[in-house]
Amino acid sequence: MKIEIKNITKIYPRGKKKALNGVNIEIGQGIFGLIGRNGAGKTTLMRIVATIMDATEGEIYFDGKELKANKDEFRSSLGYLPQSTKLMPRMNIVEFLDYVCILKGIKDKKERKERITNAIETVGLVGEEKKRLGKYSGGMLRRAGIAQALIGDPKVLIIDEPTTGLDPEERLYFLNLLSKIAMERTIIFSTHITADIEHLCNNICVLEQGEVKYLGEKSNFIDRVSGKMFEHTGTKEEEEMLRREAVVTSVAYIDGSPCVRYVAEKPFTEKSISVTPTLEDAYIYALGGVKR
């Protein structure tokens, strides 16, 4: 499914500034990565696309159809996993998914059973059916959330910061699960961690303070800093100079000596070596450099 976000602006009733300011994004099939710091507007945008909330201005189209005028049709092909989900803690996964099926209007008992079995298999929760959701780990809850979002076999999945709070193993499992279910679907996935989208998405959007800082292919995004990335290990004074003169994308202290990665047209010091840019470098550069 194709989703066109056109000139979306959002002002919250008690908001001090625009949460979104004239956002334009086109999203096609596959996994689309929405990346931005806390407060960038990711959740706001996802809630608007998921028809949970109205925009102040602008329109959204899916396959050429206006979203608000065709809400029911869009919702029937949508799965949404909010940033914080409180799944029924006293239910087990089967009871919970049965409840979701009923909410979705799936009346036939046999069909419900089939869909539930499939969903549990897809997200790898076979063997965990008897446990109450209140006893699930963070990663298992996220998987249960995906099972819930998948139950109606949606064409569009909106997933808001699903990796936050997961341990490394659970996170990897979850990212693999996403690429597994991406086939023939449009997945919009938000995160504040570049490593999440490093291997998952080809198309990305960098959102900052409600505005699109970059939209396009991930490889082109990284290319913006290629040939301009340097690394210098030296003194604190040299670190300060580089922070003033260049755009610093990271500083790592190795045995007390700052190792500074920076973007510049030419190397600033003799000790600087040319390095291959990472997605993180490109991202921090797009946001104007590291903060103190």
Ligand SMILES: Nc1ncnc2c1ncn2[C@@H]1O[C@H](COP(=O)(O)OP(=O)(O)O)[C@@H](O)[C@H]1O
């Ligand atoms: N209900 C609300 N009322 C007022 N301001 C809000 C509300 N929700 C979010 N905001 C503000 O809108 C901006 C974007 O928030 P959000 O969409 O949650 O960002 P993100 O998900 O990227 O962290 C922030 O400045 C936030 O403080």
Ligand SMILES: [Mg+2]
């Ligand atoms: Mg958010």
